Amino acid sequence: MSRRMQMSKFLLGQISAKLWCRNLLHQPVRSMGSKSALFPAIANAADYPQQAVLEELKMPFSRAMIGNFFQERPKLGNQFLEDAMLQSYLKRHLPPVVLEEVSQDLDRFSQRLVEEIDALGRECELNPPKLQQYDAWGRRVDDIVTCSAWKRMKNISAEEGLIAEAYERKYSSWSRLIQVVKLYLYFPSSGFFNCPLAMTDGAAKVIESLGTPTPLQNAFRHLTSRNPNHFWTSGQWMTERRGGSDVEGTETVARLQEDGTHTLHGYKWFTSATDSDMTLTLGRTIDEHGNTVQGTRGLSLFYLELRDAEGKLNGIEVQRLKDKLGTRQVPTAELLLDGAKSLMISPEGRGVASISNMLTITRIHNTIGAAGSMRRVINLGREYAAKRFAFGKLLQDHPLHIQTIARMEVEARGAFLLLMETARLLGLEETNLATEQDQHLLRLLTPVAKLYTGKQALAVVSEGLESFGGQGYMEDTGLPALLRDAQVLTIWEGTTNILSLDVLRSVIKSQGQVLTAFFSATEDKLQAALEVPDLSKSANITLQALQQLKEFTKNAGLKGGSYMELSARDFSYSLAKIYIGSLLLEHAAWPGASDTDKYCAQRWSQQELCPVYKAEASGSYNSEAQVLDKQLVYERSPLTKGKL
């Protein structure tokens, strides 16, 4: 078939679309200039049978070529009003007066997200920060140039009290939970401004837990301000080239000055939000003979402001901005500290212990990001399913497609409840209302929630992108950024393995008390569900999994450190799955729960809830398994040269 004939067939096909013809006939005809210029392929149309039809329709050529069908895009709705689990959770937990007030604010904020903030977030993604190292006259300036939308995010964060809410404690212990809900709604639209907010929140928490000493009162006021002109953000500089997971290798040294301050000398390998106003960082004090104390015992915590009153950097050189897979909106840099003036704010040698409060907060922020990303991709995916046709019907009418999204929904609801639980416990602790059991649970659940939800977010967001078909892969839909950004949730603030080891540490340090708290809280949560006919089977399955976990803990405790270490990841997953199961069942047993709440809890309990028990039975943690794992990984690797 000649090219002209092919064109003719294509155009006929287009014309036969009745709807399209009708629309076109009612459209005003634009001035089209010379026909041959617009229709080069059929300029010589005497022998071209469709030309008369085209003439009659006055069809603009470009429209004919690209076709008439355009898929309607998924629209972002009011994320507060559309979130069934969030609504029912708040209704179940908040006192009615607080619920009323807070709901109004969250509704308003969510509308602002749709009308203003979401577009700013996209702008941040499209205009990543740049480093301008020198000015026109060759002077080193190290300016980090961020877009106006990024700056606007800082103002919005202050206006909305995204940090202040938690520290004003207007609603007592509920203030923390309400702040977390607001951040959860904000996260996917924030252009990753949530990253500096996480560290800002962490810094405020550290300062508050140190009793807000006089030299830090000003900083605390800035960090928790609702006034955009006063609001500060903070960094958290822990990672050096030798390690982020293992801060023992920290090389930065701190020299005591006559005025009692210290100057810092070192190289920070990852510093996000380098445009922040202040930071907390670790350094090793050095005496006049150049001696330092090695190990984490030699590390202290330091406070410094990044720029002086004239805007000059405080003994800091920005070496370069990192070229990252995602979180491109965030200026993550490598910094040389070359005499940065700082204040030691922990007792000497207690740096790691003192910064742990910051890690609790940033890990909860990570969980916020995980739950928020899952929610966003699902809500957009279900919107799309109601607009996209395939095989003669909407995607929402293909049960297999909806089953796929429903599985994501179960995961997202579980993650949300685990997030709320840690926020609730944190709120209680911050207002001195936490029992001993609450405190142990918070210690245990913070790393569990971070590691589990970070991993699940990546899986759910990836599945979510697939639910858009090819469009999920297209950069200009904004969807791929969700996936790129989700990858970081498993890495920063502690990787999955490092946090699993932290879970073990919490068990050992508390001499098992965190586990006793876990077992008892889980059993309590399951009580009501055991009495509900639709839920009792699932509650019993969860209790059985809890029993398996208890058995594993008893056995593994006798087998020594390396056995426990090898099981750490599966152990943490088991804690997460069992606890989420109990949270879903507790929620479903609430008299105000819906049928979908019950269905969701039942679905959760149908998975393997105690993977550590099964893996132990198959010998996964034995010393032989350790050897075989290594052989499997390094088989034929030139590194081993046949020796393992």
Ligand SMILES: Cc1cc2nc3c(=O)[nH]c(=O)nc-3n(C[C@H](O)[C@H](O)[C@H](O)COP(=O)(O)OP(=O)(O)OC[C@H]3O[C@@H](n4cnc5c(N)ncnc54)[C@H](O)[C@@H]3O)c2cc1C
């Ligand atoms: C975008 C981005 C921004 C960042 N921003 C900051 C920031 O602002 N401030 C900051 O301080 N840091 C920041 N980081 C650094 C981040 O926190 C670290 O990269 C992270 O904690 C991992 O540390 P590492 O890179 O040293 O990895 P490594 O410690 O080298 O780990 C490599 C791998 O080995 C595994 N592993 C290590 N030790 C063990 C073990 N004992 N048992 C089992 N497995 C183990 C880890 O799980 C990991 O998979 C940022 C990182 C990224 C990607």
